[in-house]
Amino acid sequence: IRPQEELSSIGDVFEEVKNNEGPQVPTIDLMEIESEDRVVREKCREEIVKAAKEWGVMHLVNHGIPDDLIDRVRKAGQAFFDLPIEEKEKYANDQASGNVQGYGSKLANNASGQLEW
Template sequence: MAAAVRSLRVESLASSGLLTIPAEYVRPEWERLSIVDVLKEAELEAEGKAREEAGPQIPVVDFKGLESGEESERKRVEEEVRKAAAEWGVMQVMNHGVEGEVIERLKKAGEAFFALPMEEKEQYANDQAAGKIDGYGSKLANNASGQLEWEDYFFHLLYPEDKRNMAVWPKNPENYV
């Protein structure tokens, strides 16, 4: 079973020597042209430069209004989150209150986990067919355009707390938790 799962990992495909991306992962040209690099976009915006690319933007939701204590601001933020979740399923959140140092530690722990050998990561593999969604996996469901997603991930159930399973949280790297 583990060998079958391992062969489906995007990392395995990427390191297999393939010269082209398998067709089931290739997005239509219109979609490739419309996706922008959100981080680059934020850099340009911070520098006061205009966006040159055309196409849809991943929604950016500013949580700063939540600090005002005003009901109208809270409702506005809630509506922006609701709209982004319904229309995109993803959003960039600004002014969320998570310290930059914490974000950097999270990034480093994630990078360290994904740098581990495949066999070690597979110890934390999820099994969606059995209803076990938390853990290490590859997104094998088709997206709205019909393609598979080119990604491996580690999914954590945090809430409700009775669904949190610390047994699937990696022991390596030590700073993961």
């Protein structure tokens, strides 16, 4: 969640990405984390830390997770989000109790009608 003054100055990130001019999620090659070269390993670790701090997300490649497992996880996620809202709400988090884990559909809209995440 960003302060209002920052929100108004960042522009429309989605439009920027469509134009290939906007920010790009960092891609990190995890093959380098096991390099015999200490400098290469440290650089990879630094990239992970930087992406986590600045983005909170990153695209990992050469992670060793089998494609079939990734496909199964995607299908499970898609199956969940294809459920009717009433079914998904059974897994909803209870923000009033401080529980922030679980499904959340009660996100706040900002002034332009976009959902804040």
